[in-house]
Amino acid sequence: MRVGEHLNAALHAVFERTPDLYLLGEDVADPYGGAFKITRGLSTRFPGRVLTTPISENAITGVAAGLALSGDRAIVEIMFGDFAALAFDQVLNFASKSVSMYGTRVPMRMVVRCPVGGGRGYGPTHSQSLQKHFVGIPHLSLYELSPFHDCEAVLDEMLSLGEPCVLFEDKVLYTRPAGLAEPPFCLAVEGGVARVFLDGPPDCVIIAPGGLAHRAMAAMRSLLVEEEITCTLLVPSRLYPFDVAALDADLPVAHVFVVEESTGGGTWGAEVAHLLHRRHWDRLAGPVTLVHSAASIIPTAAHLEREVLVDESTIHRAIRETLRG
Amino acid sequence: MTELLDRLPAPSRLDDADLSLMLTIRAFELKLLDLYGRGLLHGTTHTCLGQEYVPVALRTLLDPGDHVFSNHRGHGHYLARFGDAEGLLAEIMGREGAVCGGVGGSQHIRRDRYLSTGVQGESLPVATGVALHLKRSEPGQVACVHVGDGTFGEGAVYEALNIAALWELPLLVVVENNGIAQSTPASRHLAGSIAGRAAAFGIDHRLIGTADVAEIRRVLAPLVARTRLGVPLVVEFATERLGPHSKGDDTRPADQIRRIHENGWYARYARRYPDHLDRLDAEARAYVDAVAADVTARPPSRWTPS
Ligand SMILES: Cc1ncc(C[n+]2csc(CCOP(=O)(O)OP(=O)(O)O)c2C)c(N)n1
Numbered sequence: 001m002r003v004g005e006h007l008n009a010a011l012h013a014v015f016e017r018t019p020d021l022y023l024l025g026e027d028v029a030d031p032y033g034g035a036f037k038i039t040r041g042l043s044t045r046f047p048g049r050v051l052t053t054p055i056s057e058n059a060i061t062g063v064a065a066g067l068a069l070s071g072d073r074a075i076v077e078i079m080f081g082d083f084a085a086l087a088f089d090q091v092l093n094f095a096s097k098s099v100s101m102y103g104t105r106v107p108m109r110m111v112v113r114c115p116v117g118g119g120r121g122y123g124p125t126h127s128q129s130l131q132k133h134f135v136g137i138p139h140l141s142l143y144e145l146s147p148f149h150d151c152e153a154v155l156d157e158m159l160s161l162g163e164p165c166v167l168f169e170d171k172v173l174y175t176r177p178a179g180l181a182e183p184p185f186c187l188a189v190e191g192g193v194a195r196v197f198l199d200g201p202p203d204c205v206i207i208a209p210g211g212l213a214h215r216a217m218a219a220m221r222s223l224l225v226e227e228e229i230t231c232t233l234l235v236p237s238r239l240y241p242f243d244v245a246a247l248d249a250d251l252p253v254a255h256v257f258v259v260e261e262s263t264g265g266g267t268w269g270a271e272v273a274h275l276l277h278r279r280h281w282d283r284l285a286g287p288v289t290l291v292h293s294a295a296s297i298i299p300t301a302a303h304l305e306r307e308v309l310v311d312e313s314t315i316h317r318a319i320r321e322t323l324r325g
Numbered sequence: 326m327t328e329l330l331d332r333l334p335a336p337s338r339l340d341d342a343d344l345s346l347m348l349t350i351r352a353f354e355l356k357l358l359d360l361y362g363r364g365l366l367h368g369t370t371h372t373c374l375g376q377e378y379v380p381v382a383l384r385t386l387l388d389p390g391d392h393v394f395s396n397h398r399g400h401g402h403y404l405a406r407f408g409d410a411e412g413l414l415a416e417i418m419g420r421e422g423a424v425c426g427g428v429g430g431s432q433h434i435r436r437d438r439y440l441s442t443g444v445q446g447e448s449l450p451v452a453t454g455v456a457l458h459l460k461r462s463e464p465g466q467v468a469c470v471h472v473g474d475g476t477f478g479e480g481a482v483y484e485a486l487n488i489a490a491l492w493e494l495p496l497l498v499v500v501e502n503n504g505i506a507q508s509t510p511a512s513r514h515l516a517g518s519i520a521g522r523a524a525a526f527g528i529d530h531r532l533i534g535t536a537d538v539a540e541i542r543r544v545l546a547p548l549v550a551r552t553r554l555g556v557p558l559v560v561e562f563a564t565e566r567l568g569p570h571s572k573g574d575d576t577r578p579a580d581q582i583r584r585i586h587e588n589g590w591y592a593r594y595a596r597r598y599p600d601h602l603d604r605l606d607a608e609a610r611a612y613v614d615a616v617a618a619d620v621t622a623r624p625p626s627r628w629t630p631s
Contacts, residue, residue: 022457048461054491059450059484066454069440070462074454089481093444094451102435103426103628 003147004174008038010151011075014159015046021159022067023050024060025077025113035079036115036174061087064110065095065164073109073159080126081114081168085133092137095164099139107162108139111155117170117211117261118293118309123300129261129293131209131268134166135240142240142268145169146210147178148187148194149237157192157237168239170211170261182217184224185233193246196220196233204255204319206233207247207272212259212310219315229323239268244275251276254285255322261310264295291318335597336590337539341605343381344594346408348602348609350377350401351591353410354568356613357400357417361572365621370417370431373401375567376501378590380405380471382541383499386549387469392455394448394470395441397432398501402471406439410616420623427626446472446479449498453485456494456557465553469497475506475514477522486557490526493555500559503566508576523559530559536590565589 029052033040043050053060064074078084098106118127158165181187181196188195208216216233223229258269273288294308354372380402395402412424419427432443452470459466489496504511523530552558565585569575595602
């Protein structure tokens with residue numbers, strides 16, 4: 001099964017057993033089923049709870065917050081994650097703050113789904129990875145779709161947290177196979193962290209969100225074959241707040257890389273590195289290495305886009321240079 | 326007396342409960358300005374002086390199952406709904422007994438089906454979401470949201486109006502058009518009119534030019550009843566802000582403020598029913614004085630960030 005189909009099936013399953021759940025988004029109704037077809041079939045099966053909306057990112061996020069305030073649950077699909085900037089006020093100043101700014105805890109059960117990332121030539125306004133812009137907001141949890149985690153369990157977790165969540169979905173994942181680590185690597189998922197590994201202690205650990213998993217695995221394979229460098233890949237389901245203790249079984253390892261597609265500057269990886277430095281500094285060979293896209297807008301033309309975005313070779317190079325000098 | 330005043334119809338006599346409430350709101354707001362002047366309040370606050378009759382008139386048109394979304398100028402809205410001057414003042418002063426533990430202060434209050442927040446226009450989409458919930462789960466209830474004229478500069482307002490009209494939601498938008506947004510007169514922030522903007526979405530609009538509570542209720546009762554059935558409504562009150570925007574920041578000329586005073590519901594009622602007003606006003610002020618003395622003496626509110 002492909003990741004997009006897996007997510008679609010998970011939404012169907014969650015809708016089936018959650019009568020107070022709504023989904024709002026532009027063009028989500030059948031037969032269109034959303035720009036990436038993730039909501040396909042939902043509006044037919046759950047009419048009245050799956051609502052196609054005007055092009056109004058701010059309002060639909062606010063409507064979801066109003067539903068959450070009334071005790072319902074709501075998922076918002078932002079057609080392209082970039083447009084979450086238009087909903088930022090509702091996320092930052094209303095939904096997340098409402099959890100605590102009225103003195104007692106107000107549960108806000110809502111998820112904003114954001115298809116993100118480049119690699120498909122959509123250009124500067126349709127290709128960003130916005131994670132870093134949402135990091136560090138009190139009572140806002142950030143998750144990322146991963147090929148290894150069970151989407152239904154992740155949706156359940158987000159919808160029962162009582163705090164708003166953003167789910168980042170790397171668009172390149174939708175057509176990738178779900179649940180497989182390519183041999184010779186093994187896969188284990190535990191406590192929200194997926195682990196892709198070989199037997200024996202690795203030379204380094206890569207921490208990357210789900211959208212980077214295939215690029216990281218490809219780099220792990222070429223590093224193994226060409227350099228005999230062994231890596232363990234850790235894919236957290238929740239990016240923020242980041243549970244650094246959940247990685248203790250695999251750390252400390254002298255060399256740690258945090259890989260993300262974000263363009264450089266004020267990244268999620270910097271936050272993770274900071275947490276790792278605080279916890280494991282004395283056992284690391286050097287600072288945690290950040291691997292990210294160039295500090296640039298994202299161009300449209302394929303050859304230019306490749307120059308900006310993180311890919312297998314960026315990861316390979318960063319690891320080889322750090323370990324081999 | 327100005328010519329305009331002479332042409333205004335005499336106000337009808339209010340019942341004690343309505344008049345008391347209006348006077349309590351006024352006394353409360355004056356007390357806040359006084360506490361500010363004496364350095365006893367932290368931060369800022371926006372009083373609804375002059376506009377007290379709006380939530381009081383709406384009070385009997387709304388029922389406890391309806392939601393009220395208030396804004397930065399919300400003390401009157403809160404007092405008209407709950408009458409709880411102690412909890413509100415404690416909230417504003419950060420004292421024990423604060424409705425929201427002193428976390429929200431003047432602008433961010435939530436209690437039962439009442440909520441206010443401080444970003445202009447932000448609550449319209451949220452109220453629309455609540456209206457969607459009500460339509461599905463509690464038909465017959467409305468979500469009522471208060472906004473000022475200046476807030477019609479925000480895109481969120483139009484996104485929400487569009488959705489409310491499309492989805493036929495029980496949304497009641499109460500525009501308190503006091504003709505000014507902070508220091509900017511409507512002539513410099515509003516093209517066209519509120520009515521024209523409602524019309525653009527096919528939403529009913531009603532302009533209320535009077536402060537006569539009985540008259541307002543008579544006009545609005547059937548319209549609010551229709552809103553309960555899923556016909557959104559914009560009610561625009563042509564009103565006047567008597568006090569400063571927040572503390573001492575009034576940019577308007579003194580003679581304009583004097584005219585607003587003379588035209589206001591309080592002065593007009595005082596001219597027509599002096600005994601009624603004096604008696605209840607004295608009571609309201611004494612009550613608010615007592616509340617202020619009590620709340621000021623309380624220990625600070627407690628809250629743990631989490
Ligand atoms: C989005 C946003 N921009 C600016 C402000 C600052 N501000 C608070 S009240 C106000 C004026 C609001 O005017 P209006 O809507 O007419 O309401 P009024 O104050 O007259 O009741 C402004 C600019 C704000 N709170 N929110």
